[in-house]
Amino acid sequence: MEQPPGFVAQGESGLVCRLRRSLYGLKQSPRAWFSRFSSVVQEFGMLRSTADHSVFYHHNSLGQCIYLVVYVDDIVITGSDQDDIQKLKQHLFTHFQTKDLGKLKYFLGIEIAQSSSGVVLSQKKYALDILEETGMLDCKPVDTPMDPNVKLVPGQGEPLGDPGRYRRLVGKLNYLTITRPDISFPVSVVSQFLQSPCDSHWDAVICILRYIKSTPGQGVLYENRGHTQVVGYTDADWAGSPTDRRSTSGYCVFIGGNLISWKSKKTRCSGQI
DSSP states (O other), X not given: OOOOTXXXXXXXXXXXXXXXXXXXXXXXXXXXXXXXXXXXXXXXXXXXXXXXXXXXXXXXXXXXXXXXEEETTEEEEEXXXXXHHHHXXXXXXHHSOOOOOOSOOEETTEEEEEETTEEEEEOHHHHHHHHHHTTOTTSXXXXXXXXXXXXXXXXXXSBOSOHHHHHHHXXXXXXXXXXXXXXXXXXXXXXXXXXXXXXXXXXXXXXXXXXXXXXXXXXXXXXXXXXXXXXXXXXXOSSOXXXXXEEEEEEEEEETTEEEEEEEEEEEEXXXX
C-alpha cells in the first residue's frame, strides 16, 4: 500500500499502511469476500454443499427447498419456498449492496427460458458468437456433428500452422457442451489432439461447427414429470482407438426424467482381449 493521492504525511514515506479490510485486487480478497458471503448466507440457515462450495441449500419441515448459487458476486436463487426466498433476499439486502434483477434469463453464457412447459437452458448467443468468430455464420449446415466413417488418429494430415487457434476453438466447444449433450462425443474426440492438431482434426471441428449452424438454439428442457426417480445409463466401445486400443465411455443421468449430467471421455486404460 502507498499513501493515497491527496494525502501526504511528510517524512513518513518509509512507513506502510495497515489494512483494516481486504481491498479489490489483493490475492486474499476473493477468499475474504467468499468467507464473508458464506457466513452471511449460513446465518440465514443455509447449508453449504460438500460437492460444490458455491452452492447453498435449505430444506424445511414441509419438504420445501431453497437453492442459492454464487459466482463471484452474481447470485442465483431458486426453490419451492417462495416466502423464504423473499426473506433470504431481504437478509442479503441488509448485508450487501444487492440489486434484484428479477427472473433469471442469462447467466455465464447460458440462456434460461421459463414457461408453463418447464425451463429450457441453451447457449444460442454463445454458439452464434463462435460461428461469427470463425467466419462460419454463412456455412452450409449438416445434420450430424461427426462423420461416423472417419477415424481420427494423431499425426493424420499436415500439422496446423496455428495450433493455438485449434485449442481455443475446442475449448469454446467444450463450454458449449454444458447445454449440448448432442456434441459431447465429437468434442471429446477432437479434444484428444490438442497437443499436435493436424488438418484432418481441424476438418472434424469444422463439421461440428456446421452442425451447430443447423441447431444453434438446441438445449435441454427441464419439466415437472411428477417424480424424482434417478436413472443412469452408461456404455463404452471396446478398444475403439486404433492407436492405443483405449475405449471411449459415456454416461448420462436423469432425475425425474430430466437429463442433469452427461459426459463422453476416452478411458485411461487399454481394453483387454
